[in-house]
Amino acid sequence: MLLVYTHKISPRLKYVFKHICTRVLGIEVSFTTTVEEFIAHDSMKMSYAKQQLGSEFFVKSHDILFEQGLSDVEINVHDWENTKCFFYNGDKSSIPFDIFAASFYLLSRYEEYLPHVNDEYGRFSATESIAFKNGFLHQPVVDIWAYKFKEKLQKQYPDFEFPPRTYSIRPIIDVPSAYTFRLKGLLRSFGGIIKDLSELKLKRLYDRFMVVFGFKHDPYDTFKYIINKQKQTKHKFLFFFLIGAYSTYDKGINPNKKKFVSLIKQVADYCKVGLKASYFAIHDPIILKREKLRMESIINTSLTASRQSFSKLNLPESYRSLIELEIQEDYTMGYVNQIGFRAGSCTPFLFYDLDFEVQTPLKIWSYHVMDYSLLKTKSLLDKKRVLTDVINEVKNVNGEFVPVFHNYTFSDDERWKGFKELFNMILESANE
Template structure:
């Protein structure tokens, strides 16, 4: 156990030290404000305060972890060996930056509480973030800092046996629309037919009726391929199905249709199941509760978690609603158009409500790669290289890689031509 001496034990201090030391490094932590207790401790220990007590491992504390609420923080990002950091500490400190305050700033998503510009869907964008502006979005900096801290502990306590963490993958399959043409009902099929005809989309019209008459497979029906991949993989896939009502933003199958229900039940035999929260349920607790109840009624089990429509997270409201409904995990923390680490980490963490200064039970499982983000790389080689760089950065810190693919990603459209290859690289990274 690592004992931490500090002049004040705050919720922020406990939260971030447990994330870095316990969840990332696997070392349990305890805290004290009593100097005698600290001196008597005969195993790993450090002080996190303004001045060192003696010759112990000392990290000079920034005030951020001892404050309450939000303030406009002036941050200067500086280079640090192979990475970057902020909140410099001075000569006496064992590390040149307060990695604990910096980590709290990133994983609490402090900056997303502050005023910022949103995109057309009301989302926080990568371009607004400290990581993007300072060119470290492509690094899991919180995990990198944690391992630098581990090296200091190992050098000071060479006899201590640190647990080995392991790289893992959680492949996410997002299903905003289960089928392109099937199970849409007469009105939607007739409307789609007229739309195809009057917009001269005759190839689509032909495809529609080839599917409806059973001569072709629906272009979004790639479930057999995905299930076969699951059967051969050591990693457990997580499916998110949209069960919201038809709207401007959400156009899935009616959740009452028996064949749609059968599809979800079939997938649940092999994979974990969560809900893809509909666009209007993001701000409507009653709608979200209804969608959660629908899914749990279908799978006869608790859902693994949720993923928001359009990858939209508005802090803190989005996560407070999940906490209220006791949804255990969220898989929305990432960027649509950029590969990388929105919260600066590839280790799941608990949502900390900065307004209420409380750690919640909601586990945030950040994703680092959405299929759309690969579309900006034009060649297969570019896509592969960017993916392998991302995987390497996560493997270096024994993190959790969470890629998000959609059911339509595996169809035969030209834009998704090479995505099965990318998926295979993810599932078997030894084939580099």
């Protein structure tokens, strides 16, 4: 156990120390404000304050962990060894910056509460982030800092044994629409035919009729292939099905269709199934509750995981709605068009509500790459190189790699050529 001496035990301090020490490094941590108790402790210990007590391991504290609410925090990013850092604290500290304050800033998504410019869907853009602006979005810096903290602690306490941590993967399969042409209903199918004719998409029109009349396989129906892949690995895939109403943004399959319900049940026999919340459910807790209950009636068990349509998050409201409905896990945190670590970490973390100053029970799995972001790179060779780089970043800190693919990514569409191979690379990375 690590004992931390500090002048004040705040909710923010407990939150971030437990993430770094317990979730990343696997060690218990406790806190004291009593000097005598700290001196009497005969195992690993450190002080986190403005002044060092003696010759103990010491990290000079930044004020952010002892504040409440938001303030105009000054951020100056520095180079540090093979990474970046901020909240520099001088030479007297065992580490030249406050890794706990910096980690809290990234994990709590402090910057997303501050004034910023949203994209056309109302999302926080990667280009607005401190990580993108300062060139460290590609690194899980919170985990890198934690491992450097561990190295320095081990030098001072060479007899202390840290538990091992191993690299793992958690593949996400996002299903905004299970089929291209099947189960779309008469009105939507007729509208699709008119649209194909008006745009002279004769090949698509031919495919539509062949699928509808059962002469051809639906292009988006790749579920058999994905389930076969699931059978080849011990790492569970997470499927997120959209079952919300048809709208401007969401064009999924009607959840009342028996064949669609049957598909979800079939997938749930092999993989974990969560809810892809519709675009309007993000803003309306009543719609979200309706979709949650509908999904639970399909899978015949409590819904534990969700993902928001278009990867849209409104902090803290989006997460408060999930907590209210007792949804335990969220997989929305990430950037659709940018590879990297939105929260600076490849270790799942609990959502901290900055308005209420409380750690919540909602666990966040931040995703690190979405198939769309790989379309930016032209050749398959470049895609492999980019994917290998991000996998290696996670492997270096024995973290958990979370990629997001869609059911149509595995189709024969020219756009997604080579993506089956990329997905295989991810699966194989966990077996090496």
